[in-house]
Amino acid sequence: MLPTEQRLLRERIILADDHPVFRDGLRRLIQRSAPEAEIAEANDFDELLALARSGPMPAILIVDLIFAGRSIEEALTGLRQEFARSSIVVVSMIEDRAIAERIMARGVNGFISKSLPPHEIITALDAVRDGDLVLRLDASGSSIPERDNEISTLTQRQLEVLRMLSAGKTNKEIAVSLGISPFTVRIHVSALLKSLGVSSRTAAAAKAVAGGLFP
Template identity: 55%
Template structure:
């Protein structure tokens, strides 16, 4: 995670680790530190990067970063909310572009969606509070909400079955029902919706 504003960087790191306790988050304050950290140790599965640094613009470094880390999710979290800029960054092979002005729960949800395999460009807030359950969530049973909670923690059907003392087959049925009820096609999409609505708090 890289941002030259330490308060924002530390705050976002804490948010990420709140929802992904197992995450190991390295922090950088400059583009140079990003490249140094990226080249040291095991390959990171996600980069969460600001676009503008005091020492320069990250955009010029994106092609090299993508070539060197073809399987790593690259997410830009920036105060820039210009659609042309965001689209250009996405076309440079970033996986996500998220505006810093979004509510914290929506930033985390967008990051979760990218980590789950979705491409996300979000410049404006949805306007929904973190704890507001939409009609699709209201229609879920308690068992289905339990499944959704475990989905948001990235558990497999087998792991969900063990947690809830049900068979993996039954877990798979519940997962299918949850995806259909939420109007999403992927587990990552369901997890992102759960985070945005505060289900996993």
């Protein structure tokens, strides 16, 4: 894995949040880790879209879930489709796991609580850049990978991918079925293999069948 500074050197990051204090703080955290990173800031969702469409494809979109009291949850599906090769990370004060998992099921790469200590937020962002799907809810460090049942750690989207790869479908076929890019499918496959503690698609399928997930 490349050092953080080298990885971010080639990345364009767009940070969208209507809370200037949090936005400025997160920007400073990233800049301290990677002073050469290109970081653009947006105050609302429309500005995020304008920035993302006006330059090189962003590597990461970091976006608040609520702008001016309104949720952008419904818009995340379109954002995922338009920027299929970008990692999307939602940051929020919401601590409800059911809501977080529902957001993850829309195809985003991460859901990170704003209440986390700064070093944990950066660690979570690093994991997303490494291709993981990340859910971090609170300062206790709770996350999807810490659940007892490995299969229950998977998001809805990962379960869809697992079901299709268990049926022998290729990444391209899965991408067409789900309306996402093969690149995004690879991210989901990598994440679910890690969550299940296996190293191959065949082993993941076998574990799913053994766990009674699929016939």
